[in-house]
Amino acid sequence: MKKVLVIAGLTASGKTSLSIDWAKKFNGEIINGDSQQVYRGLDIGTAKISKDEMENVPHHLIDILDYSERFHVKAFQELCREKINDITKRGLLPILVGGTGLYLKAALYDYQFEEETDQAEEYLDQSTEDLYQELLRLDPISCEKIHANNRVRIVRALNMAKQGQLKSARIASQKQEALYDVFWCVLAPNKEQIDQRIEQRVDMMFEVGLKKEVEKFFSEKECRKYQSFQAIGYKEWAPYFELNVDLATIKEKIVIHTRQFAKRQKTWFKNQLPSRFVDSLNNEDLDQVYQEVSQWLQGD
RNA sequence: GGGGGGGUAGCGAAGUGGCUAAACGCGGUUGACUGUAACUCAAUUCUCUCCGAGUUCGGCGGUUCGAAUCCGCCCCCCCCCA
Numbered sequence: 001m002k003k004v005l006v007i008a009g010l011t012a013s014g015k016t017s018l019s020i021d022w023a024k025k026f027n028g029e030i031i032n033g034d035s036q037q038v039y040r041g042l043d044i045g046t047a048k049i050s051k052d053e054m055e056n057v058p059h060h061l062i063d064i065l066d067y068s069e070r071f072h073v074k075a076f077q078e079l080c081r082e083k084i085n086d087i088t089k090r091g092l093l094p095i096l097v098g099g100t101g102l103y104l105k106a107a108l109y110d111y112q113f114e115e116e117t118d119q120a121e122e123y124l125d126q127s128t129e130d131l132y133q134e135l136l137r138l139d140p141i142s143c144e145k146i147h148a149n150n151r152v153r154i155v156r157a158l159n160m161a162k163q164g165q166l167k168s169a170r171i172a173s174q175k176q177e178a179l180y181d182v183f184w185c186v187l188a189p190n191k192e193q194i195d196q197r198i199e200q201r202v203d204m205m206f207e208v209g210l211k212k213e214v215e216k217f218f219s220e221k222e223c224r225k226y227q228s229f230q231a232i233g234y235k236e237w238a239p240y241f242e243l244n245v246d247l248a249t250i251k252e253k254i255v256i257h258t259r260q261f262a263k264r265q266k267t268w269f270k271n272q273l274p275s276r277f278v279d280s281l282n283n284e285d286l287d288q289v290y291q292e293v294s295q296w297l298q299g300d
Numbered sequence: 301g302g303g304g305g306g307g308u309a310g311c312g313a314a315g316u317g318g319c320u321a322a323a324c325g326c327g328g329u330u331g332a333c334u335g336u337a338a339c340u341c342a343a344u345u346c347u348c349u350c351c352g353a354g355u356u357c358g359g360c361g362g363u364u365c366g367a368a369u370c371c372g373c374c375c376c377c378c379c380c381c382a
Contacts, residue, residue, distance in 0.1 A: 155336095170334080
């Protein structure tokens with residue numbers, strides 16, 4: 001079984017620096033596992049690693065899309081698996097680094113997606129309640145897992161049901177197994193430290209020109225419907241352009257959204273994966289995991 | 301000094317005699333998550349010995365069967381005039 005080392009974790013937990021360190025020590029290459037860092041030009045707001053910081057360690061799946069393009073799990077799954085094969089073939093260790101739990105899991109587990117067209121527009125004029133009723137007819141099992149208010153998920157399941165396979169049936173056909181020999185590290189410092197680091201990071205983003213970056217891509221109203229504009233650090237700027245809201249307020253919003261995001265990530269990793277939580281701001285714990293990873297690499 | 305507006309749960313803000321422990325939003329907490337996932341959604345958020353009880357709506361006192369809501373005095377904040 002191919003080995004894949006995963007460095008997942010909360011935003012601002014220190015994934016980037018650890019990944020460079022380990023890539024060198026374990027002779028690996030890095031695959032980005034972050035839904036927003038795939039976009040070219042969105043650098044500051046996504047806290048993307050810079051060329052310098054890479055220290056010549058090869059990075060994959062960064063800057064592969066224009067900010068106007070759409071991206072989704074299926075695409076990530078395919079690209080990521082290709083990279084894993086490629087890196088493994090060259091005798092190196094693939095290190096998957098990122099905070100998008102679903103993407104990581106979908107790439108490494110036996111999740112299956114199929115060719116499918118997006119038909120979201122079809123549902124636009126229908127109420128969420130109606131859509132839920134329809135889904136109740138077509139795929140009642142999925143309804144058990146999707147809340148009646150969760151329009152996004154309902155539309156998704158409906159779309160699948162109408163194009164052939166039921167979402168519930170597809171999930172049932174999977175074994176919930178990893179396709180690789182995976183070591184899951186989840187970097188999760190304690191809350192006080194994460195909150196503090198988030199605040200510092202956002203301050204830094206403003207200092208190094210986040211505003212310019214956002215203006216470059218999103219000052220045109222049209223651009224704000226792009227998926228990339230969903231990213232924290234970007235979407236908060238709409239009131240600045242439209243209502244002249246001051247920068248301090250924008251910044252505060254970004255900090256709050258980032259904190260909330262970190263919490264969601266933590267919940268997700270805690271309950272979706274058999275992962276090794278790492279207090280990445282604690283050197284003892286880091287040494288400890290380092291040993292564990294080394295041992296894991298030696299086994300077959 | 302005169303005139304006006306205002307003080308409601310962590311914050312913002314409704315409520316102007318009973319249906320109000322008090323709408324709603326934000327923030328907090330917990331959780332869900334298989335093609336938007338940095339998304340989307342849910343539960344919970346005065347206190348407790350928590351299926352019931354106890355304290356709340358600047359403070360004190362009063363009217364009333366009953367008050368955040370009415371009356372009196374006091375304290376604080378904002379605006380205008382002087």
